[in-house]
Amino acid sequence: MNETPFRIALVVVIVLTMVVTVYHRLQAAKPGEKISHKDEGYLFATVLRLAGLVLWISTFGYLIFPAYFQWAAMPLPARLRWIGVVTGALCSLLMYWTLSSLGKNLTDTVVTRSEATLVTHGPYRWVRHPFYVTAALLMASVTVLTANWFIGISSLAVLALLAIRTPKEEQMLIERFGQQYQDYMVTTGRFIPRIGR
Template structure:
């Protein structure tokens, strides 16, 4: 059993590493254009302090998830769930596929990507790639990734932390869309009519 758990911790760590590499690559790519990527006072004012802080807290929770399961698994072993191996491997596959979507969304956004939204400094409205069918495919990718690593970890505490992160990020979407309407006006409202929020509109 210990050997199996070591394998899943390795898979978990590799998935986190791949996510970090993708984000770091596109972060540096956007930074090279001179565009602001980090939160600042203006972005926090526009999105609302609670919304902005909730996203930052979700990032902190994500870091805690990694440390607990990948580095100090004995600390949370009492929360272990008896999930079958096939379900845990399915979670690994789900997370891996979500990384492909995560990279695709970054590629489609290009220099328009940032950790926050700023009306007047948002660039063009991206409606290509995954954005042709879904308005927030990056969040879709993150949600799928969190669900996947929850299954991989097979740990109730990790499941609860991932669920908390999903809720916090989801609550941001409404405010983000308000800011996008402020920026793009009718162009964005028309875009909303033909696309789904997190899944394609059929």
Template sequence: MFWRDLPQLTAVAAVWIYWSSVLVMVIRSHLRYKTQAGAVPHTAKEIAMWMIWVPAILLWQFVPTWANQAPPWAGEAAISFITAPVALTQTAALQPLRWMGALLAVAAFAATVHCWFFMGSNWSMAVVPSKDTGLITQGAFSRVRHPIYALSIVLMLGTLITAPSPAVAVLAAIHWTMLTLKTLSEEEFLLSSHGDSYARYMKRTGRFFPKLIVPAEAPVKAEPASPKARKSVVKRNAA
């Protein structure tokens, strides 16, 4: 039973709390900062993604709970798709791995909370063209451009380890794909908003994981001083 499988229960609880917290963040953004949080997408690309991604996220809340026992209304084909093989969930030797997956999910949620508060009023679920957002390059963002999305991938990975059914694997693939497409959309927007600053930031950071080798930034070439400035320097040196 789901309620007796502690690794699975822990991972699912982390998922439920994570997305409940996202809802709280949306409300907080409206009430505290008086800004849009992107709960409703504004661009055509993100509207199309939402049509696939939102159902997948909703299924993420429930499908892992069926890994040990399918719901009574499921047919034979559905049961084989949404339940995990008994050998992967009930074998004693694999329980430490499943606990590692559960703890991974909890750690991903905890680290995400830190990132949320670090972003403050700059946080949003989607691109909001009318929102004036700053460029955050400190903390977790100093090496990774999208640490929150990276942690969301880790949360999904923890779910898959504790509830390794074919259905969860498909949801994981959809989630990773949608996150990748979303980052491309956001980076396009941020490049148009912040120009060279964001382009330089992209060169020294990874999308989801830190770059192993960070290229050195080209030194800024100093412009020659004007004749008037050169005379001023000579006078100061002479004094």
């Protein structure tokens, strides 16, 4: 199968997502507040970032040197791979909605900013961690788009580490927002919306 259209599509998905993500990270960092990774744990932070690096290397490896990543190819039909392209592009819109709603509260660790506010609008109305849900959908889309199981395994490793980190993140939010966050937890699911709420 000709990989060129899928490689071009992957570039589009990456560019759309990176533009949204980098813009919002820069906006959140404008006040210049130093965010420590101490509460996350330096070892855990290192492992998470190394897993993310493996994911990036495998994704860019597929993009730049596709022949070298043929060993991890999955026999997926072109129609399914194009669904991955469409959902990947739609994920950039979901990422925009999520990060726009989060605003200057965005960090890359469990620590909340000194001026943080509790966000319960936008996608946060339904789930407490829509950024992770969006990341999971994006990684699944890229796995299908590239038809590469190594990218899929790398994605699962990153997502598993984020899921492991989430209870600590929520504990920090409880410490910061108290009963307000506990009430929010009752009405929203962590990653999946609560039915009937």
